[in-house]
Amino acid sequence: MSELKNKEILLAPLAGVTDNAFRIICEKYGADKTFTEMISVNALIYDNRQTNELMYISEKEKRANIQIFGRDPEKIERAIKEKINPLENVKEISFNMGCPAPKIFKNGEGSALMKDPNLVNEITKTLVKSTDKRINVKFRTGIDELSKNFLEIGKICEDNGIDYVIIHGRTREQYYQGKANWQDIKKLKESLKIPVIANGDVFTVEDFIEIMETTKADGVMLARGIMGNPFLFKYIKDYLANGTYKKVSYKEIIEQIKDQYELTLKFKDELLTVNQMRKHVGWYLKSLPNATKIRAKVNTLKSKEEIFKLLDEYKNYLEVNYDRK
Ligand SMILES: Cc1cc2nc3c(=O)[nH]c(=O)nc-3n(C[C@H](O)[C@H](O)[C@H](O)COP(=O)(O)O)c2cc1C
Structure with missing residues:
Protein backbone atom coordinates (compact mmCIF):
# COMPACT_ATOMS: atom_id res chain seq x y z
CA MET A 1 0.00 0.00 0.00
CA SER A 2 2.84 2.43 0.77
CA GLU A 3 3.65 2.67 -2.94
CA LEU A 4 0.10 3.99 -3.51
CA LYS A 5 0.44 6.85 -1.01
CA ASN A 6 1.83 9.43 -3.40
CA LYS A 7 -0.64 8.73 -6.21
CA GLU A 8 -2.73 11.68 -7.29
CA ILE A 9 -6.51 11.44 -7.25
CA LEU A 10 -8.14 13.79 -9.72
CA LEU A 11 -11.71 14.82 -10.42
CA ALA A 12 -12.47 14.40 -14.14
CA PRO A 13 -13.87 17.16 -16.29
CA LEU A 14 -17.57 16.23 -16.60
CA ALA A 15 -19.87 18.34 -18.77
CA GLY A 16 -22.95 19.38 -16.83
CA VAL A 17 -21.57 17.98 -13.57
CA THR A 18 -18.30 19.53 -12.39
CA ASP A 19 -19.55 23.03 -11.68
CA ASN A 20 -18.23 25.26 -8.88
CA ALA A 21 -20.31 23.66 -6.14
CA PHE A 22 -19.43 20.09 -7.05
CA ARG A 23 -15.75 20.91 -7.45
CA ILE A 24 -15.67 22.55 -4.01
CA ILE A 25 -17.28 19.44 -2.51
CA CYS A 26 -14.79 17.12 -4.22
CA GLU A 27 -11.90 19.26 -2.94
CA LYS A 28 -13.35 18.98 0.55
CA TYR A 29 -13.33 15.19 0.26
CA GLY A 30 -9.75 15.12 -0.96
CA ALA A 31 -9.55 15.63 -4.74
CA ASP A 32 -5.96 16.65 -5.50
CA LYS A 33 -7.08 18.47 -8.64
CA THR A 34 -10.40 19.35 -10.19
CA PHE A 35 -11.32 20.47 -13.71
CA THR A 36 -14.06 22.51 -15.29
CA GLU A 37 -16.06 20.80 -17.97
CA MET A 38 -14.57 21.15 -21.45
CA ILE A 39 -14.81 24.69 -22.81
CA SER A 40 -14.64 25.56 -26.49
CA VAL A 41 -11.72 27.77 -27.54
CA ASN A 42 -14.01 29.35 -30.16
CA ALA A 43 -16.47 30.36 -27.48
CA LEU A 44 -13.61 31.67 -25.33
CA ILE A 45 -12.41 33.91 -28.11
CA TYR A 46 -15.89 35.25 -28.80
CA ASP A 47 -16.41 36.05 -25.13
CA ASN A 48 -19.59 34.12 -24.85
CA ARG A 49 -21.37 34.83 -21.51
CA GLN A 50 -22.16 31.21 -20.78
CA THR A 51 -18.52 30.31 -21.37
CA ASN A 52 -17.35 32.95 -18.91
CA GLU A 53 -19.60 31.31 -16.32
CA LEU A 54 -18.17 27.87 -17.08
CA MET A 55 -14.65 29.29 -16.67
CA TYR A 56 -15.35 30.98 -13.37
CA ILE A 57 -13.30 29.57 -10.52
CA SER A 58 -14.35 30.75 -7.09
CA GLU A 59 -12.07 31.83 -4.25
CA LYS A 60 -13.07 28.73 -2.33
CA GLU A 61 -11.40 26.54 -4.95
CA LYS A 62 -7.70 25.97 -4.45
CA ARG A 63 -7.11 23.10 -6.87
CA ALA A 64 -9.37 23.90 -9.81
CA ASN A 65 -8.17 23.90 -13.40
CA ILE A 66 -9.65 24.51 -16.83
CA GLN A 67 -10.24 22.07 -19.66
CA ILE A 68 -10.47 23.35 -23.22
CA PHE A 69 -11.18 21.81 -26.59
CA GLY A 70 -10.68 22.96 -30.15
CA ARG A 71 -8.89 22.19 -33.38
CA ASP A 72 -7.37 25.35 -34.77
CA PRO A 73 -3.91 26.00 -33.27
CA GLU A 74 -4.20 29.77 -33.75
CA LYS A 75 -7.47 29.90 -31.85
CA ILE A 76 -6.11 27.64 -29.16
CA GLU A 77 -3.17 29.99 -28.69
CA ARG A 78 -5.37 33.08 -28.60
CA ALA A 79 -7.83 31.56 -26.14
CA ILE A 80 -5.05 30.54 -23.78
CA LYS A 81 -3.14 33.80 -23.98
CA GLU A 82 -6.13 36.10 -23.73
CA LYS A 83 -8.42 34.20 -21.41
CA ILE A 84 -6.55 31.66 -19.33
CA ASN A 85 -3.04 32.99 -18.80
CA PRO A 86 -4.33 36.01 -16.84
CA LEU A 87 -6.07 33.73 -14.33
CA GLU A 88 -3.58 33.38 -11.49
CA ASN A 89 -5.64 30.85 -9.58
CA VAL A 90 -5.54 28.38 -12.47
CA LYS A 91 -2.38 26.28 -12.35
CA GLU A 92 -3.12 23.83 -15.15
CA ILE A 93 -4.84 23.53 -18.49
CA SER A 94 -6.20 20.23 -19.72
CA PHE A 95 -6.65 19.74 -23.45
CA ASN A 96 -9.44 17.43 -24.59
CA MET A 97 -8.70 14.80 -27.22
CA GLY A 98 -11.23 12.30 -25.93
CA CYS A 99 -14.76 13.59 -26.35
CA PRO A 100 -16.76 11.13 -28.49
CA ALA A 101 -19.95 13.21 -28.88
CA PRO A 102 -21.08 13.32 -32.54
CA LYS A 103 -21.31 17.08 -32.79
CA ILE A 104 -17.77 17.52 -31.46
CA PHE A 105 -16.39 14.60 -33.47
CA LYS A 106 -17.96 15.89 -36.71
CA ASN A 107 -16.10 19.17 -36.24
CA GLY A 108 -12.83 17.26 -36.01
CA GLU A 109 -12.50 18.12 -32.31
CA GLY A 110 -12.22 15.98 -29.15
CA SER A 111 -11.37 12.36 -29.94
CA ALA A 112 -11.41 13.07 -33.71
CA LEU A 113 -8.00 14.69 -33.29
CA MET A 114 -6.51 11.27 -32.67
CA LYS A 115 -7.07 10.55 -36.38
CA ASP A 116 -4.57 13.24 -37.25
CA PRO A 117 -1.21 12.83 -35.47
CA ASN A 118 0.32 15.70 -37.50
CA LEU A 119 -2.27 18.06 -36.13
CA VAL A 120 -1.78 16.64 -32.63
CA ASN A 121 1.90 17.47 -33.08
CA GLU A 122 1.09 21.03 -34.04
CA ILE A 123 -1.49 21.51 -31.29
CA THR A 124 0.70 20.15 -28.51
CA LYS A 125 3.58 22.44 -29.60
CA THR A 126 1.14 25.34 -29.58
CA LEU A 127 -0.17 24.47 -26.12
CA VAL A 128 3.31 24.42 -24.64
CA LYS A 129 4.48 27.67 -26.23
CA SER A 130 1.28 29.52 -25.29
CA THR A 131 1.55 29.31 -21.52
CA ASP A 132 3.71 28.80 -18.45
CA LYS A 133 0.94 26.82 -16.79
CA ARG A 134 1.16 23.05 -16.59
CA ILE A 135 -0.53 21.28 -19.48
CA ASN A 136 -2.06 17.84 -19.73
CA VAL A 137 -3.68 16.15 -22.70
CA LYS A 138 -6.58 13.79 -22.11
CA PHE A 139 -7.17 11.19 -24.79
CA ARG A 140 -8.62 7.72 -25.43
CA THR A 141 -6.96 4.55 -26.67
CA GLY A 142 -7.90 5.38 -30.28
CA ILE A 143 -10.86 5.83 -32.58
CA ASP A 144 -11.75 2.15 -32.69
CA GLU A 145 -10.27 -1.24 -31.87
CA LEU A 146 -8.46 -1.44 -35.23
CA SER A 147 -6.84 1.97 -35.05
CA LYS A 148 -5.60 2.29 -31.51
CA ASN A 149 -2.77 4.81 -31.54
CA PHE A 150 -2.51 5.94 -27.93
CA LEU A 151 1.20 5.11 -27.81
CA GLU A 152 1.90 7.38 -30.77
CA ILE A 153 -0.25 10.20 -29.36
CA GLY A 154 1.39 9.84 -25.93
CA LYS A 155 4.86 10.03 -27.50
CA ILE A 156 3.99 13.18 -29.43
CA CYS A 157 2.76 14.77 -26.19
CA GLU A 158 5.95 13.82 -24.36
CA ASP A 159 8.28 14.96 -27.16
CA ASN A 160 6.59 18.33 -27.33
CA GLY A 161 6.83 19.09 -23.62
CA ILE A 162 3.33 18.28 -22.36
CA ASP A 163 3.65 17.84 -18.58
CA TYR A 164 1.49 14.74 -18.22
CA VAL A 165 -1.20 12.76 -20.00
CA ILE A 166 -4.54 11.32 -18.92
CA ILE A 167 -5.76 8.24 -20.72
CA HIS A 168 -9.33 6.96 -20.71
CA GLY A 169 -8.98 3.26 -21.52
CA ARG A 170 -11.72 3.14 -24.15
CA THR A 171 -11.89 3.85 -27.86
CA ARG A 172 -14.09 6.57 -29.31
CA GLU A 173 -16.32 3.89 -30.75
CA GLN A 174 -17.00 2.53 -27.27
CA TYR A 175 -18.20 5.85 -25.89
CA TYR A 176 -18.71 4.85 -22.24
CA GLN A 177 -19.62 1.21 -22.84
CA GLY A 178 -17.74 -2.02 -22.35
CA LYS A 179 -14.88 -2.25 -19.91
CA ALA A 180 -12.06 0.24 -19.92
CA ASN A 181 -8.86 -1.48 -21.01
CA TRP A 182 -6.43 -1.09 -18.12
CA GLN A 183 -3.79 -3.14 -19.97
CA ASP A 184 -3.61 -0.39 -22.58
CA ILE A 185 -3.10 2.16 -19.80
CA LYS A 186 -0.28 0.00 -18.47
CA LYS A 187 1.34 -0.06 -21.94
CA LEU A 188 1.21 3.72 -22.12
CA LYS A 189 2.73 4.05 -18.66
CA GLU A 190 5.56 1.71 -19.66
CA SER A 191 6.27 3.64 -22.83
CA LEU A 192 6.45 7.21 -21.45
CA LYS A 193 8.68 9.10 -19.02
CA ILE A 194 6.12 11.81 -18.26
CA PRO A 195 3.41 10.97 -15.69
CA VAL A 196 0.38 9.01 -16.87
CA ILE A 197 -2.99 9.32 -15.14
CA ALA A 198 -5.33 6.34 -15.48
CA ASN A 199 -9.02 6.83 -16.16
CA GLY A 200 -11.96 4.50 -16.69
CA ASP A 201 -14.24 2.41 -14.48
CA VAL A 202 -13.06 3.35 -11.02
CA PHE A 203 -16.18 3.15 -8.85
CA THR A 204 -14.81 1.81 -5.56
CA VAL A 205 -11.68 1.77 -3.41
CA GLU A 206 -11.08 -1.77 -4.61
CA ASP A 207 -11.18 -0.55 -8.24
CA PHE A 208 -8.67 2.13 -7.32
CA ILE A 209 -6.27 -0.41 -5.83
CA GLU A 210 -6.67 -2.71 -8.83
CA ILE A 211 -6.19 -0.04 -11.48
CA MET A 212 -3.08 1.21 -9.70
CA GLU A 213 -1.64 -2.27 -9.34
CA THR A 214 -2.45 -3.17 -12.94
CA THR A 215 -1.30 -0.01 -14.66
CA LYS A 216 1.36 1.37 -12.25
CA ALA A 217 0.06 4.77 -13.36
CA ASP A 218 0.96 7.93 -11.45
CA GLY A 219 -2.58 8.65 -10.40
CA VAL A 220 -6.19 8.12 -11.17
CA MET A 221 -8.96 10.32 -12.52
CA LEU A 222 -12.44 9.62 -11.14
CA ALA A 223 -15.45 10.31 -13.35
CA ARG A 224 -18.80 8.49 -13.22
CA GLY A 225 -17.70 6.89 -9.96
CA ILE A 226 -18.04 10.19 -8.09
CA MET A 227 -21.38 11.23 -9.57
CA GLY A 228 -23.59 11.11 -6.47
CA ASN A 229 -20.59 9.76 -4.57
CA PRO A 230 -17.95 12.46 -3.98
CA PHE A 231 -17.22 10.49 -0.80
CA LEU A 232 -15.14 8.14 -2.95
CA PHE A 233 -12.29 10.66 -2.69
CA LYS A 234 -12.44 10.39 1.09
CA TYR A 235 -12.74 6.59 1.04
CA ILE A 236 -9.58 6.33 -1.06
CA LYS A 237 -7.69 8.90 1.01
CA ASP A 238 -8.74 7.21 4.25
CA TYR A 239 -7.70 3.86 2.88
CA LEU A 240 -4.30 5.25 1.90
CA ALA A 241 -3.81 6.86 5.31
CA ASN A 242 -5.18 4.11 7.58
CA GLY A 243 -5.71 0.99 5.52
CA THR A 244 -9.48 1.19 6.13
CA TYR A 245 -12.45 3.39 5.28
CA LYS A 246 -16.01 3.68 6.43
CA LYS A 247 -18.94 4.32 4.11
CA VAL A 248 -21.18 7.29 4.85
CA SER A 249 -24.67 6.72 6.22
C1 LIG B 1 -21.65 13.14 -18.17
C2 LIG B 1 -20.22 13.07 -18.65
C3 LIG B 1 -19.59 14.24 -19.07
C4 LIG B 1 -18.25 14.21 -19.50
N1 LIG B 1 -17.64 15.38 -19.87
C5 LIG B 1 -16.31 15.36 -20.17
C6 LIG B 1 -15.60 16.58 -20.46
O1 LIG B 1 -16.16 17.69 -20.45
N2 LIG B 1 -14.28 16.48 -20.75
C7 LIG B 1 -13.60 15.28 -20.75
O2 LIG B 1 -12.39 15.25 -20.99
N3 LIG B 1 -14.25 14.13 -20.50
C8 LIG B 1 -15.57 14.15 -20.19
N4 LIG B 1 -16.20 12.97 -19.88
C9 LIG B 1 -15.41 11.72 -19.80
C10 LIG B 1 -14.89 11.47 -18.38
O3 LIG B 1 -14.04 12.52 -17.95
C11 LIG B 1 -14.14 10.14 -18.28
O4 LIG B 1 -13.03 10.18 -19.16
C12 LIG B 1 -15.01 8.95 -18.66
O5 LIG B 1 -16.29 9.04 -18.05
C13 LIG B 1 -14.36 7.62 -18.28
O6 LIG B 1 -14.21 7.47 -16.89
P1 LIG B 1 -15.24 6.57 -16.01
O7 LIG B 1 -15.32 5.22 -16.68
O8 LIG B 1 -14.56 6.52 -14.66
O9 LIG B 1 -16.53 7.29 -16.00
C14 LIG B 1 -17.54 12.98 -19.52
C15 LIG B 1 -18.20 11.81 -19.11
C16 LIG B 1 -19.51 11.83 -18.68
C17 LIG B 1 -20.17 10.55 -18.24
Whole structure:
Protein backbone atom coordinates (compact mmCIF):
# COMPACT_ATOMS: atom_id res chain seq x y z
CA MET A 1 0.00 0.00 0.00
CA SER A 2 2.84 2.43 0.77
CA GLU A 3 3.65 2.67 -2.94
CA LEU A 4 0.10 3.99 -3.51
CA LYS A 5 0.44 6.85 -1.01
CA ASN A 6 1.83 9.43 -3.40
CA LYS A 7 -0.64 8.73 -6.21
CA GLU A 8 -2.73 11.68 -7.29
CA ILE A 9 -6.51 11.44 -7.25
CA LEU A 10 -8.14 13.79 -9.72
CA LEU A 11 -11.71 14.82 -10.42
CA ALA A 12 -12.47 14.40 -14.14
CA PRO A 13 -13.87 17.16 -16.29
CA LEU A 14 -17.57 16.23 -16.60
CA ALA A 15 -19.87 18.34 -18.77
CA GLY A 16 -22.95 19.38 -16.83
CA VAL A 17 -21.57 17.98 -13.57
CA THR A 18 -18.30 19.53 -12.39
CA ASP A 19 -19.55 23.03 -11.68
CA ASN A 20 -18.23 25.26 -8.88
CA ALA A 21 -20.31 23.66 -6.14
CA PHE A 22 -19.43 20.09 -7.05
CA ARG A 23 -15.75 20.91 -7.45
CA ILE A 24 -15.67 22.55 -4.01
CA ILE A 25 -17.28 19.44 -2.51
CA CYS A 26 -14.79 17.12 -4.22
CA GLU A 27 -11.90 19.26 -2.94
CA LYS A 28 -13.35 18.98 0.55
CA TYR A 29 -13.33 15.19 0.26
CA GLY A 30 -9.75 15.12 -0.96
CA ALA A 31 -9.55 15.63 -4.74
CA ASP A 32 -5.96 16.65 -5.50
CA LYS A 33 -7.08 18.47 -8.64
CA THR A 34 -10.40 19.35 -10.19
CA PHE A 35 -11.32 20.47 -13.71
CA THR A 36 -14.06 22.51 -15.29
CA GLU A 37 -16.06 20.80 -17.97
CA MET A 38 -14.57 21.15 -21.45
CA ILE A 39 -14.81 24.69 -22.81
CA SER A 40 -14.64 25.56 -26.49
CA VAL A 41 -11.72 27.77 -27.54
CA ASN A 42 -14.01 29.35 -30.16
CA ALA A 43 -16.47 30.36 -27.48
CA LEU A 44 -13.61 31.67 -25.33
CA ILE A 45 -12.41 33.91 -28.11
CA TYR A 46 -15.89 35.25 -28.80
CA ASP A 47 -16.41 36.05 -25.13
CA ASN A 48 -19.59 34.12 -24.85
CA ARG A 49 -21.37 34.83 -21.51
CA GLN A 50 -22.16 31.21 -20.78
CA THR A 51 -18.52 30.31 -21.37
CA ASN A 52 -17.35 32.95 -18.91
CA GLU A 53 -19.60 31.31 -16.32
CA LEU A 54 -18.17 27.87 -17.08
CA MET A 55 -14.65 29.29 -16.67
CA TYR A 56 -15.35 30.98 -13.37
CA ILE A 57 -13.30 29.57 -10.52
CA SER A 58 -14.35 30.75 -7.09
CA GLU A 59 -12.07 31.83 -4.25
CA LYS A 60 -13.07 28.73 -2.33
CA GLU A 61 -11.40 26.54 -4.95
CA LYS A 62 -7.70 25.97 -4.45
CA ARG A 63 -7.11 23.10 -6.87
CA ALA A 64 -9.37 23.90 -9.81
CA ASN A 65 -8.17 23.90 -13.40
CA ILE A 66 -9.65 24.51 -16.83
CA GLN A 67 -10.24 22.07 -19.66
CA ILE A 68 -10.47 23.35 -23.22
CA PHE A 69 -11.18 21.81 -26.59
CA GLY A 70 -10.68 22.96 -30.15
CA ARG A 71 -8.89 22.19 -33.38
CA ASP A 72 -7.37 25.35 -34.77
CA PRO A 73 -3.91 26.00 -33.27
CA GLU A 74 -4.20 29.77 -33.75
CA LYS A 75 -7.47 29.90 -31.85
CA ILE A 76 -6.11 27.64 -29.16
CA GLU A 77 -3.17 29.99 -28.69
CA ARG A 78 -5.37 33.08 -28.60
CA ALA A 79 -7.83 31.56 -26.14
CA ILE A 80 -5.05 30.54 -23.78
CA LYS A 81 -3.14 33.80 -23.98
CA GLU A 82 -6.13 36.10 -23.73
CA LYS A 83 -8.42 34.20 -21.41
CA ILE A 84 -6.55 31.66 -19.33
CA ASN A 85 -3.04 32.99 -18.80
CA PRO A 86 -4.33 36.01 -16.84
CA LEU A 87 -6.07 33.73 -14.33
CA GLU A 88 -3.58 33.38 -11.49
CA ASN A 89 -5.64 30.85 -9.58
CA VAL A 90 -5.54 28.38 -12.47
CA LYS A 91 -2.38 26.28 -12.35
CA GLU A 92 -3.12 23.83 -15.15
CA ILE A 93 -4.84 23.53 -18.49
CA SER A 94 -6.20 20.23 -19.72
CA PHE A 95 -6.65 19.74 -23.45
CA ASN A 96 -9.44 17.43 -24.59
CA MET A 97 -8.70 14.80 -27.22
CA GLY A 98 -11.23 12.30 -25.93
CA CYS A 99 -14.76 13.59 -26.35
CA PRO A 100 -16.76 11.13 -28.49
CA ALA A 101 -19.95 13.21 -28.88
CA PRO A 102 -21.08 13.32 -32.54
CA LYS A 103 -21.31 17.08 -32.79
CA ILE A 104 -17.77 17.52 -31.46
CA PHE A 105 -16.39 14.60 -33.47
CA LYS A 106 -17.96 15.89 -36.71
CA ASN A 107 -16.10 19.17 -36.24
CA GLY A 108 -12.83 17.26 -36.01
CA GLU A 109 -12.50 18.12 -32.31
CA GLY A 110 -12.22 15.98 -29.15
CA SER A 111 -11.37 12.36 -29.94
CA ALA A 112 -11.41 13.07 -33.71
CA LEU A 113 -8.00 14.69 -33.29
CA MET A 114 -6.51 11.27 -32.67
CA LYS A 115 -7.07 10.55 -36.38
CA ASP A 116 -4.57 13.24 -37.25
CA PRO A 117 -1.21 12.83 -35.47
CA ASN A 118 0.32 15.70 -37.50
CA LEU A 119 -2.27 18.06 -36.13
CA VAL A 120 -1.78 16.64 -32.63
CA ASN A 121 1.90 17.47 -33.08
CA GLU A 122 1.09 21.03 -34.04
CA ILE A 123 -1.49 21.51 -31.29
CA THR A 124 0.70 20.15 -28.51
CA LYS A 125 3.58 22.44 -29.60
CA THR A 126 1.14 25.34 -29.58
CA LEU A 127 -0.17 24.47 -26.12
CA VAL A 128 3.31 24.42 -24.64
CA LYS A 129 4.48 27.67 -26.23
CA SER A 130 1.28 29.52 -25.29
CA THR A 131 1.55 29.31 -21.52
CA ASP A 132 3.71 28.80 -18.45
CA LYS A 133 0.94 26.82 -16.79
CA ARG A 134 1.16 23.05 -16.59
CA ILE A 135 -0.53 21.28 -19.48
CA ASN A 136 -2.06 17.84 -19.73
CA VAL A 137 -3.68 16.15 -22.70
CA LYS A 138 -6.58 13.79 -22.11
CA PHE A 139 -7.17 11.19 -24.79
CA ARG A 140 -8.62 7.72 -25.43
CA THR A 141 -6.96 4.55 -26.67
CA GLY A 142 -7.90 5.38 -30.28
CA ILE A 143 -10.86 5.83 -32.58
CA ASP A 144 -11.75 2.15 -32.69
CA GLU A 145 -10.27 -1.24 -31.87
CA LEU A 146 -8.46 -1.44 -35.23
CA SER A 147 -6.84 1.97 -35.05
CA LYS A 148 -5.60 2.29 -31.51
CA ASN A 149 -2.77 4.81 -31.54
CA PHE A 150 -2.51 5.94 -27.93
CA LEU A 151 1.20 5.11 -27.81
CA GLU A 152 1.90 7.38 -30.77
CA ILE A 153 -0.25 10.20 -29.36
CA GLY A 154 1.39 9.84 -25.93
CA LYS A 155 4.86 10.03 -27.50
CA ILE A 156 3.99 13.18 -29.43
CA CYS A 157 2.76 14.77 -26.19
CA GLU A 158 5.95 13.82 -24.36
CA ASP A 159 8.28 14.96 -27.16
CA ASN A 160 6.59 18.33 -27.33
CA GLY A 161 6.83 19.09 -23.62
CA ILE A 162 3.33 18.28 -22.36
CA ASP A 163 3.65 17.84 -18.58
CA TYR A 164 1.49 14.74 -18.22
CA VAL A 165 -1.20 12.76 -20.00
CA ILE A 166 -4.54 11.32 -18.92
CA ILE A 167 -5.76 8.24 -20.72
CA HIS A 168 -9.33 6.96 -20.71
CA GLY A 169 -8.98 3.26 -21.52
CA ARG A 170 -11.72 3.14 -24.15
CA THR A 171 -11.89 3.85 -27.86
CA ARG A 172 -14.09 6.57 -29.31
CA GLU A 173 -16.32 3.89 -30.75
CA GLN A 174 -17.00 2.53 -27.27
CA TYR A 175 -18.20 5.85 -25.89
CA TYR A 176 -18.71 4.85 -22.24
CA GLN A 177 -19.62 1.21 -22.84
CA GLY A 178 -17.74 -2.02 -22.35
CA LYS A 179 -14.88 -2.25 -19.91
CA ALA A 180 -12.06 0.24 -19.92
CA ASN A 181 -8.86 -1.48 -21.01
CA TRP A 182 -6.43 -1.09 -18.12
CA GLN A 183 -3.79 -3.14 -19.97
CA ASP A 184 -3.61 -0.39 -22.58
CA ILE A 185 -3.10 2.16 -19.80
CA LYS A 186 -0.28 0.00 -18.47
CA LYS A 187 1.34 -0.06 -21.94
CA LEU A 188 1.21 3.72 -22.12
CA LYS A 189 2.73 4.05 -18.66
CA GLU A 190 5.56 1.71 -19.66
CA SER A 191 6.27 3.64 -22.83
CA LEU A 192 6.45 7.21 -21.45
CA LYS A 193 8.68 9.10 -19.02
CA ILE A 194 6.12 11.81 -18.26
CA PRO A 195 3.41 10.97 -15.69
CA VAL A 196 0.38 9.01 -16.87
CA ILE A 197 -2.99 9.32 -15.14
CA ALA A 198 -5.33 6.34 -15.48
CA ASN A 199 -9.02 6.83 -16.16
CA GLY A 200 -11.96 4.50 -16.69
CA ASP A 201 -14.24 2.41 -14.48
CA VAL A 202 -13.06 3.35 -11.02
CA PHE A 203 -16.18 3.15 -8.85
CA THR A 204 -14.81 1.81 -5.56
CA VAL A 205 -11.68 1.77 -3.41
CA GLU A 206 -11.08 -1.77 -4.61
CA ASP A 207 -11.18 -0.55 -8.24
CA PHE A 208 -8.67 2.13 -7.32
CA ILE A 209 -6.27 -0.41 -5.83
CA GLU A 210 -6.67 -2.71 -8.83
CA ILE A 211 -6.19 -0.04 -11.48
CA MET A 212 -3.08 1.21 -9.70
CA GLU A 213 -1.64 -2.27 -9.34
CA THR A 214 -2.45 -3.17 -12.94
CA THR A 215 -1.30 -0.01 -14.66
CA LYS A 216 1.36 1.37 -12.25
CA ALA A 217 0.06 4.77 -13.36
CA ASP A 218 0.96 7.93 -11.45
CA GLY A 219 -2.58 8.65 -10.40
CA VAL A 220 -6.19 8.12 -11.17
CA MET A 221 -8.96 10.32 -12.52
CA LEU A 222 -12.44 9.62 -11.14
CA ALA A 223 -15.45 10.31 -13.35
CA ARG A 224 -18.80 8.49 -13.22
CA GLY A 225 -17.70 6.89 -9.96
CA ILE A 226 -18.04 10.19 -8.09
CA MET A 227 -21.38 11.23 -9.57
CA GLY A 228 -23.59 11.11 -6.47
CA ASN A 229 -20.59 9.76 -4.57
CA PRO A 230 -17.95 12.46 -3.98
CA PHE A 231 -17.22 10.49 -0.80
CA LEU A 232 -15.14 8.14 -2.95
CA PHE A 233 -12.29 10.66 -2.69
CA LYS A 234 -12.44 10.39 1.09
CA TYR A 235 -12.74 6.59 1.04
CA ILE A 236 -9.58 6.33 -1.06
CA LYS A 237 -7.69 8.90 1.01
CA ASP A 238 -8.74 7.21 4.25
CA TYR A 239 -7.70 3.86 2.88
CA LEU A 240 -4.30 5.25 1.90
CA ALA A 241 -3.81 6.86 5.31
CA ASN A 242 -5.18 4.11 7.58
CA GLY A 243 -5.71 0.99 5.52
CA THR A 244 -9.48 1.19 6.13
CA TYR A 245 -12.45 3.39 5.28
CA LYS A 246 -16.01 3.68 6.43
CA LYS A 247 -18.94 4.32 4.11
CA VAL A 248 -21.18 7.29 4.85
CA SER A 249 -24.67 6.72 6.22
CA TYR A 250 -27.90 7.65 4.44
CA LYS A 251 -28.22 10.58 6.86
CA GLU A 252 -24.88 11.93 5.72
CA ILE A 253 -25.86 11.43 2.08
CA ILE A 254 -29.05 13.43 2.58
CA GLU A 255 -27.15 16.18 4.44
CA GLN A 256 -24.63 16.25 1.60
CA ILE A 257 -27.41 16.77 -0.96
CA LYS A 258 -28.70 19.72 1.04
CA ASP A 259 -25.21 21.19 1.38
CA GLN A 260 -24.66 20.90 -2.35
CA TYR A 261 -28.01 22.52 -2.99
CA GLU A 262 -27.16 25.51 -0.77
CA LEU A 263 -23.71 25.80 -2.31
CA THR A 264 -25.09 25.66 -5.86
CA LEU A 265 -27.45 28.52 -4.99
CA LYS A 266 -24.39 30.68 -4.31
CA PHE A 267 -23.41 30.34 -7.97
CA LYS A 268 -26.66 29.81 -9.87
CA ASP A 269 -30.19 31.16 -9.72
CA GLU A 270 -33.05 29.16 -8.24
CA LEU A 271 -34.25 27.70 -11.55
CA LEU A 272 -30.83 26.55 -12.73
CA THR A 273 -30.09 25.13 -9.29
CA VAL A 274 -33.26 23.03 -9.25
CA ASN A 275 -32.51 21.71 -12.72
CA GLN A 276 -28.91 20.97 -11.90
CA MET A 277 -29.71 19.36 -8.56
CA ARG A 278 -32.40 17.00 -9.87
CA LYS A 279 -29.84 14.78 -11.55
CA HIS A 280 -27.44 14.95 -8.61
CA VAL A 281 -30.23 13.94 -6.20
CA GLY A 282 -30.98 10.97 -8.46
CA TRP A 283 -27.34 9.90 -8.36
CA TYR A 284 -26.93 10.44 -4.62
CA LEU A 285 -30.00 8.34 -3.80
CA LYS A 286 -29.24 5.58 -6.30
CA SER A 287 -27.71 3.26 -3.72
CA LEU A 288 -30.42 3.74 -1.07
CA PRO A 289 -33.43 1.48 -0.46
CA ASN A 290 -36.71 2.28 -2.23
CA ALA A 291 -35.36 5.46 -3.74
CA THR A 292 -36.93 5.08 -7.19
CA LYS A 293 -40.14 6.87 -6.26
CA ILE A 294 -38.29 9.67 -4.49
CA ARG A 295 -36.06 10.16 -7.50
CA ALA A 296 -39.07 10.39 -9.81
CA LYS A 297 -40.82 12.81 -7.46
CA VAL A 298 -37.82 15.13 -7.23
CA ASN A 299 -38.06 15.67 -10.97
CA THR A 300 -41.52 17.18 -10.53
CA LEU A 301 -40.57 19.59 -7.73
CA LYS A 302 -39.67 23.19 -8.38
CA SER A 303 -38.26 24.69 -5.21
CA LYS A 304 -35.68 24.09 -2.53
CA GLU A 305 -38.35 23.95 0.18
CA GLU A 306 -40.25 21.18 -1.62
CA ILE A 307 -37.14 19.15 -2.29
CA PHE A 308 -35.79 19.51 1.26
CA LYS A 309 -39.19 18.49 2.66
CA LEU A 310 -39.24 15.39 0.47
CA LEU A 311 -35.70 14.52 1.56
CA ASP A 312 -36.67 14.87 5.22
CA GLU A 313 -39.68 12.64 4.72
CA TYR A 314 -37.50 10.06 3.03
CA LYS A 315 -34.98 10.27 5.87
CA ASN A 316 -37.77 9.62 8.40
CA TYR A 317 -39.01 6.72 6.30
CA LEU A 318 -35.54 5.15 6.32
CA GLU A 319 -35.20 5.73 10.04
CA VAL A 320 -38.44 3.88 10.77
CA ASN A 321 -38.12 1.15 8.16
CA TYR A 322 -34.43 0.43 8.19
CA ASP A 323 -32.72 1.81 11.29
CA ARG A 324 -35.26 0.29 13.66
CA LYS A 325 -35.51 -3.11 12.08
C1 LIG B 1 -21.65 13.14 -18.17
C2 LIG B 1 -20.22 13.07 -18.65
C3 LIG B 1 -19.59 14.24 -19.07
C4 LIG B 1 -18.25 14.21 -19.50
N1 LIG B 1 -17.64 15.38 -19.87
C5 LIG B 1 -16.31 15.36 -20.17
C6 LIG B 1 -15.60 16.58 -20.46
O1 LIG B 1 -16.16 17.69 -20.45
N2 LIG B 1 -14.28 16.48 -20.75
C7 LIG B 1 -13.60 15.28 -20.75
O2 LIG B 1 -12.39 15.25 -20.99
N3 LIG B 1 -14.25 14.13 -20.50
C8 LIG B 1 -15.57 14.15 -20.19
N4 LIG B 1 -16.20 12.97 -19.88
C9 LIG B 1 -15.41 11.72 -19.80
C10 LIG B 1 -14.89 11.47 -18.38
O3 LIG B 1 -14.04 12.52 -17.95
C11 LIG B 1 -14.14 10.14 -18.28
O4 LIG B 1 -13.03 10.18 -19.16
C12 LIG B 1 -15.01 8.95 -18.66
O5 LIG B 1 -16.29 9.04 -18.05
C13 LIG B 1 -14.36 7.62 -18.28
O6 LIG B 1 -14.21 7.47 -16.89
P1 LIG B 1 -15.24 6.57 -16.01
O7 LIG B 1 -15.32 5.22 -16.68
O8 LIG B 1 -14.56 6.52 -14.66
O9 LIG B 1 -16.53 7.29 -16.00
C14 LIG B 1 -17.54 12.98 -19.52
C15 LIG B 1 -18.20 11.81 -19.11
C16 LIG B 1 -19.51 11.83 -18.68
C17 LIG B 1 -20.17 10.55 -18.24
